[in-house]
Amino acid sequence: MKNKFLLLLLAVSISMVSCFDDLDDNIQQASTLDINDFIYRGLNFFYLYKADTPELANDYFITEEEKNTFLNSFETPEALFDFLISNQDRFSILVDNYIELENALNGVTLNNGMEFGLVRYPSDPSLVFGYVRYVIPNSDAAQKNVERGMIFNRIDGQQLTENNFSELLAPLSYNIGLATFDGMTITEIPTTIELVKEELTENPVAIAEVLNIEDQKIGYLLYNAFTRNFDTELNNTFADFNAAGITDLILDLRYNGGGSVETAVDLSSMVTGQFNDQLFYTEQWNEDRQEAYAEPGFFNQEISTGEAINSLGLTRVFIITSGRTASASELVINGLAPYIDVIQVGTNTTGKFQASFLLYDAPAPNFSRAEANPGHTYAMLPLVFKTANANGFTDYVDGL
Secondary structure (H helix, E strand, C coil), X not given: CCCCCCCCCCCCCCCCCCCCCCHHHHCCCCCHHHHHHHHHHHHHHHCCCHHHCXXXXXXXXXXXXXXXXXXXXXXXXXXXXHHHCCCCCCCCEEECCHHHHHHHHCCEEEECCEEEEEEECCCCCCEEEEEEEEECCCCHHHHCCXXXXXXXXXXXXXXXXXXXXXXXXXXXXXXXXXXXECCCCEEEEEEEEEEECEEEECCCEEEEEEEEECCEEEEEEEECCECHHHHHHHHHHHHHHHHHCCCEEEEECCCCCCECHHHHHHHHHHHCCCCCCCEEEEEECCCCCHXXXXXXXXXXXXXXXXXXXXXCCCCEEEEEECCCCCCHHHHHHHHHCCCCEEEEEXXXXXXXXXXXCCEECCCCCCCCCCCCCCCCCCEEECEEEEEECCCCCCCCCCCC
16 A cells, blocks of 8 residues: 655654553663664665665675674664765754654744844854844744844853854753844844743744735745644635735745645645646655555645645746755745746755655554654654656755
């Protein structure tokens, strides 16, 4: 049976346990060999670039003992993972705490709500200042009136530099020191704002508004992640655009690093609507999995909840991009290109045309959360297939 997967997103299933057992008494801590064996099995089965690593070949090891000797030669799971990953792979990841990753993929993070970028000083590239890209509604930053476009150059009174910014921005709470920037010079101002991180669920529909320009109604959508939990909110936004009678749409994907493949197809169907059931993308898996798993995607009429898609029927769309625009965002751009005029504004995108899904330490082929080894919390998010649009275009390693 073919399966439908998500790009950087996998729904979490929960297993039931006996109420009579104390799990802490029964769980046996996994060894490094156990975890390494999981990494090897997962990559051997699903990894898109399996053919690039000779050790992942099905017949590379003659005996199980020979394979275990190889796995034991790596002191950490991270070392093995790095060895097995192809040189052309920039995106596969291994984590030692899949609960944190699950939360992040579902839009739940420990966050103060200030989404920012960092830039080097023009006069001294060793110094760094930050600028606020946007503020998540109902966050600590929103409550403290942090605004898009604010400049800061100090954390807890200490100047940001290329060497200390990660450490200074890591704590649960810190004070940002504000500044101004005239294009060349950073000038400190005495204002400081204390920010506190908390568990936060972000609605990826960050800004949706209708602009009246020269007697035309233009829809503007700042959309920051393809998160399935918010498909209804996204669809409702397009219902509002329809009701307002917009004639054009500006889709701002500058900060959108990806998410659900299904949501990407749905969004593209919301922009259009006149191409229902026509080919949106095809998939290419590794040689072992292609026949059983490859499944094309089509423009459709329903979101994941079964609700009818609110379509605009547009023949062109303006999409704002940056180097952070990746994965499902690029799928939208590439998938729409054969059908309508996609006018791209901004810089090149990341260049991620591959899809991933979470693998847990469980039996193949599911590698499911429900059957995961309880002795550790390692999981992988490896590249498993790549997409091409209806014209066959893919491999845009330098972005779009």
